[in-house]
Amino acid sequence: MIGATARRLFARNWTRLALTFASLVVASAAFAAILGIVGSVTDFFLTESKTLIGGDASIRSNAPISHSAALDDLKMHGATFAERMEALATIQTVPENGEPSSARTALASAKIVSGAYPLYGSLGFEGNAIGIPNAEEIDLAPALAARLDISPGSRVRVGNAEFSVRDILVSEPDVFGGDFRLAPPALLSEDGWERAGIDKRASRASYALLVRYSDTWTEEEVRAASVAIEADADARNLRTTFATEGPRRLLRGLETAERFFFAIIVLSLVLAIVNIRINLLYLLASLSRTVAIFRALGMTRRSVMLIFALMLLFVGTAAGIAGTLLGNAAAGGMLGLGETYIERPLNAPSPIAHLILVSATTILFCLVSALGFFAKLFAIAPKHLLGGYASTRESIRESLRETPYVAVALFFLFGVVWLLTESAMIAAVSVSSVVGAFIVVVLAAGATVGALSKHRFRFGIIFRSIVNVMHFRRDVAASAIASLAIALGALFSIALIEANVLGNLAGEFREDAPNIYVLDLGTEDLPRVRAFAGESWNDFPIVRARFIERDGVSIQEQLEREDPELSREFNLTDRSEFIAGERIIAGRWHGADGKREVSVERDFAERAKLALGSRIVFFSQGARLEATVTSIREVESTSGLPFFFLVFSPDVFGDLPRTNFGYARMSEPEIAEFERTLARELPGATAIPTTDIVRTVTAVFTLVAEGIVAAAIPALLLGILLVASMLALAARERANDILVFTALGASRQFLGKIFRYETVITILAAGAIGIMIALGAVLALNAWFFDFRGFYMAPEIFAGMLVILAIGIASSSFVVRSLARTPPRELFRKQ
C-alpha cells in the first residue's frame, strides 16, 4: 500500500520535486567530476611513475652528485644509472651572413643528460632523431625554435661552442621529474655541455641521478635498494623520490588541489541544502492537506513518513546516477584538456566509476537535507483539516524549531568535507565561513525587509506589493537572497582573485623596474659588462649561504623541522647604498661604515624570529658569516625591483668566493643587442629578460585561476537554478494574487512590472551583497595572503550580474505571461 501510494503521489507531483532533483544532480556531478579527475590523474601518476620520475629512484640536489659506495654496490648488482642536469643558458643563432648584430638570442633551460638516459620511456621529436644528441648537436623545444626562428640544420651558439640543431624536441619522458622551469628546454649531451664551457659556479643548476633497478631483482631486493639509496641520500643531504610512492611532489600537489576543490564544493552543497529545503517547503504546502486527509483516514505517521522517504529515495537515486554520469562526462572533458597540457593520455573515468559511492552519498545528502521537512510532516495531524492548515506561511518559531535539523545537515556536511579533505580544519573553516556568511546575510536581509515593511506606505503600489510579499515570506525571501548573495559572492571573489593575481603580477611592475637580469657574473667580468650594459646597469655580489645560528643557538635542525623554506641556501649580498623600493622601518641603515651588521627584510625577520640586536650566523663554503641585525627593511617584492632578504655591511664577506648579479632597464632592441654581446663575450653568464618570467608565471596563474573558475561552476548553476526556480515558484504560488489583481483591473503590463521589479530588486540586492563579500574577501587576501598593494576590479563581475539579471527577468516574465493568460473567471470557477 505504501509503495503504491508513494508511486501515485510521485507520478502526480514529480514536477514539484524538480528543484531538489536538479540541485542534487549538480552537487553530485561536481562531486563525481572531482573524484573522476583526481582518480584519473592519480592513476596516471602511479602507473607512469617510473617514466615521470625518470627511474625507479631519483636522487636530486642543487650540486653535482657523486657516486657513493652504496650506489656503486647497486651498480654491481645490476642497477643502471643516468644523470640529468638542468641550468639556464642563453642560446644565440649563428647568422649565415656572419654579421653578429643580426643574431637572435633566447633563454633556455639547458638539459644535459648522460649515462643510460632515458631509463624509462623515450624522447619525442618532430623528425626522426633517436636518443640523445652527440657533442656537436643540440635539440630545441618548439618554443625555442620559434623564438629563434630556426629549424633543424641551423647552427646556434651556446657558451663558447657552436652546435647544429638536430631536431625539435616535442616530449620528454621525465618532464615532471625536475624543478619548475622558467624557460623551454634545449637538450645537450654531457660532452656538448663541456664544449660549451659554461661554468656554473653557483648552485643554480639542478642535478639528478636517476636509478633503474634490475628487472631480475626480487621485491625484497627492490625494497632493500630503496632503503640503501634513502640512507645514502640522507647522509649526504640529498633529496630522493621513489617510483613506488609515485611522484610525491605531484601527488602532494594533487592532494592539495583536491582538498581545495572539495572546500569550494561546500558552497555548492550548502546551496543545494537551501534549494532542497525551499523546494520541500513548497511541496509540504501543496500536499499538507493531502497528508492530513491520509491521517484522518487512519494512515499512521510512520506510513506517511515512509511514503515521502520513498519518494525522496527515488529522487536521490535518480539524481545520483544522473549526476555521476554528468560528472564523469565533465571529468572526461577536463582530462581531455589536461592531455593537451601534459601531452600524455589520461584515462577518463568509466561511466560506472563512483556510481555507488556518489549515488549513496547523494541519497544520504538528500535525506539529511530533508530532516526538517520530515519533522514538519510528522507534525501534520487530522485536526489540521478543520483549522484550514493549508497556509504555507511559516512563523519564526516554526523556523527555529527546524534549526536542530539544519544543524544536523550542516554537521553531516562537515563530516563529508572532513572525510574528503582529511582535514577537520579545512572542513570547519569552509563550512563555518559559508554558513556564517549565510546567517549574517539572512539576518541582514530579514531586518532590511522588516524595516522596509514598516515604512512601506511611503512607496508606490508596485514597490509596496514587492515589500509585502517579501515580508509575508520573510524567511524564504531572506534565504533566497542569502543563497544568491553567497553564490554570487563566491563567483565574484574568484573573478577578483584572478584579476588581482594577474593584475598585480603585471601591473605592479614599476616603470623604472629593470627588465633584464644577469646571473652568474664573475667579479673579473664586471668591468666588461659595465662597459656595454649602459647607464642603467647596477650589480651586486652574491654569496650563497645557509642560516645556521640565531643568538648563539644552532637552528638548522629546528628550521628543517619547523620551516624547511628557511633551511635552504639564501642569496646574501653586501652593499652600503640603498636601492629604489627599499625603506627602513626599524633601526638604522649600516651604510659604508657598518661593522658586522646586517639589514633584514621585514617578512623574513618575522618568519625567522629576528629583531634588532639579534645575532645571526650564515654558513658558506666553510666560512661563518656573523652579523648583528641593525635594521629591518620593507621592500617592494612585487614591483619588479630586485630585493634581498639579507643585506650585510661590506666588511662581512671578506675574501669569500662570490658571483655577481646585475640588472638594467633597456629598450627591446637594446636588450637584444645586450643578450647577443653577453652570449658572445661572457657565455657563462645568464641573461633573463623579465618579460619571459612574467609570461611564464602569468600562464601558470591563469591555469590555476581557470581551475578555480571551473570549480565554481556548480555553485553558479545552483545559484541560477535557485533564482529561476524561486521566481517561478513564487510567481506560481501567487497565481491567485495575479487573478485577484486582474479581477480588480490590473493590466498584464502592470503585473509584469511587479514581477520584473521584484526580480531586479532581489538580484541587485543579492548582487550588491555578493560584491561586498567578494571585495572584503579579496581585499583581505591581498593584504594578508598575497601581500599585493594594488587592487584590480574585474569587469566580468558586472557582465555576470547582467547575465543573472537577464536570466531572472526572462524566467519571471515567462511565468507571469503564462499565468496572466488565465482569465480571472477562475476566481468564480474554483468555488
Place this chain on the structure above:
Amino acid sequence: MITLTDVQKSYRQGETLVEVLRGVTTTIDSGERVAIVGASGSGKSTLLAIIAGMETADAGEVLIGGRDLRSASEADLARFRNTEIAVVFQSFELVPSFSALENVMLPLDIRSEESETRARAALERVGLTHRLTHLPGELSGGEAQRVAIARAIAQGTPIIVADEPTGNLDAKTGADVIDLLFSTIAEDKKTLILVTHDERLARRSDRILELADGKLRAAL
C-alpha cells in the same frame, strides 16, 4: 444600465461541447438589485463573469453603460473592471500578503488614485477600523468578507456583483454581511447583481432571475 442580448457561451470539456449559456437576454436598470438563482452548474458564475468583464461571450451583445464588452480590448476590459464594476467573491479573494487596509486600497492604487483615506473610510463603514493592519490570514471569515465589501465600496464603481457572498460563512455572520451589503448598496444607489442559492436572500432583491437550461427567466 446593463443589457444582455442573446448571449451565448460554451466550453469544450474533452471532446464534448458544453453549452452553458444558450441565448441569455435581459436588462438590468441602474440602481436595481437583481438576484440570479439556479441549480449548480447552470451557468450562474459564467454569466456573472461575462457581466464583470472577466469572460467573453461567444455570441450576443453585452452592453454595460452603453459599452459593448465583446468588442473591448484587453486594456479596455482591465479599465472596465477597475472603474465600472466591483466583485465580491465567495472566497473573499484578498491578497494574503497585504493588510486589510492595503487590500481595500488596491483597486485605487492600480488606477493611481489617492487610496488610503478612502480605504480607511470604507473600512470604517464596515466596522473594521480595529483590523486595518491585520493580514487576511489573521481575520475571521466574516471579517474577511467585510474587507471584501469595503474594497468594493472603496472601488467606487456603479455596479457591484456578488457571487455567493455568504457561501463560506455561518448563518449569523452571513446575515450580518448581507445586511451590510444591502445597506451600502442602498446608501450609494449602486446596481447589485447577486448570485445565490439562498432563497431568503434572493427575496431581498428587487427582481429574481432564474438560470435554467442556459436561459434566463424571471423566477416566480
